[in-house]
Amino acid sequence: MTSMGKTRRTMSVGLIGAALALTLAAPARAGETPTAAAGWELTPTGTDARFRGLAPVDRRTAWAAGSKGTVLRTTDGGRSWRNVSPAGAGDLEFRDVEAFDARRAVVLAIGEGEASRVLRTEDGGATWTESFRNTDPRAFYDCMTFFDHRHGLAVSDPVDGKYRVLSTRDGGRSWQVLPSAGMPDALPGEAGFAASGQCLVSAGPRDVWLATGGGATARVLHSADRGLTWTATETPIPAGDPARGVFGLAFRDRAHGIAVGGDYRKDQPSPRAGAVSTDGGRTWHGSATPPPAYRSGVAWLPHGKAAALAVGPTGTDLTTDGGRTWRTVDTGSYDTVDCTPDGSCWASGEKGRIARLVRKDRP
Secondary structure, three states, X not given: OOHHHHHHHHHHHHHHHHHHHHHHHOOOOOOOOOOOOEEEEEOOOOOOOOEEEEEEOOOXXXXXXXXXXXXXXXXXXXXXXXXXXXOOOOXXXXXXXXXXXXXXXXXXXXXXXXXXXXXXXXXXXXXXXEEEEOOOOOOEEEEEEEOOXXXXXXXXXXXXXXXXXXXXXXXXXXXXXXXXXXXXXXXXXXXXXXXXXXXEEEEOOOEEEEEOEOOXXXXXXXXXXXXOOOEEEEOOOOOOOOOEEEEEXXXXXXXXXXXXXEEOOOOOXXXXXXXXXXXXXXXXXXXXXXXXXXXXXXXXXXXXXXXXXXXXXXXXXXXXXXXXXXXXXXXXXXXXXXXXXXXXEEEEOOOOOEEEEEEOOOO
């Protein structure tokens, strides 16, 4: 493709992303729901698994990982899903998936001891190779992230008072536990949440952030050297209980981040469920109008600097000012959300729900 062709394609995709954000942000007309012009469109998955792991690659290709050892893949924009679950994995709980393309993906199973595992495929899920199995009964791995096709991390709840971090330099084929000398002490009762695959996120080649809860305060830990050394910062999202804290993070670059969370119990309120950072996580400020309830997943809309979506069991919220104010645009149940560079957004959750964000007025 010529440089001019590349420029035109980038501009068109950017305009699509901007138009989608503006459509979602526009006030509804009388008698019209907030998502009448754009909203989630459920896709047929043929399963009742709960998908907390989601990895869209582009508008046609996406992977989802969930309960009962289930992994699905689509290559036609969600019109059909293929069950590519690893053989014999029915007892595993997949909570995170990271995909590089339509053929290569890595999934994380959670749980105590050997229940925490990492599996990798290079043939679209036709075969899987187990590349890590946790043998420490004290460890419980929650989520993972990749900086590029080779370098990635996975994180466990604290062991001996510090979060344990796994590192790979070969795309998930092998993993090594990183030294803990650069990790701050965990707070009493503090842990990560394996709720959406977003308790560990990265931006750029070296920066990574870890969300926590359960302790006296909800914190975000940041590393600028791929997990070797970390600093911890308190957030205004309430904690102080094993069910409360920061559940999901999204950074659109090294500086601008959004945190969402709350209390995942249905009968408990979740005040101050959103926070923003504009300095790479060194400081966090509560949203002026936060999401109205517990939210577990968050994603920046592509090709914009201020629009993002947050999801949870009671709905989807939209911000168009970088996380400072939110409004509910959908009441469907989702656990996680993610968007791709080419302008597509996806969400997934309970009862086999996987959806795409679509224009309602499209042909």
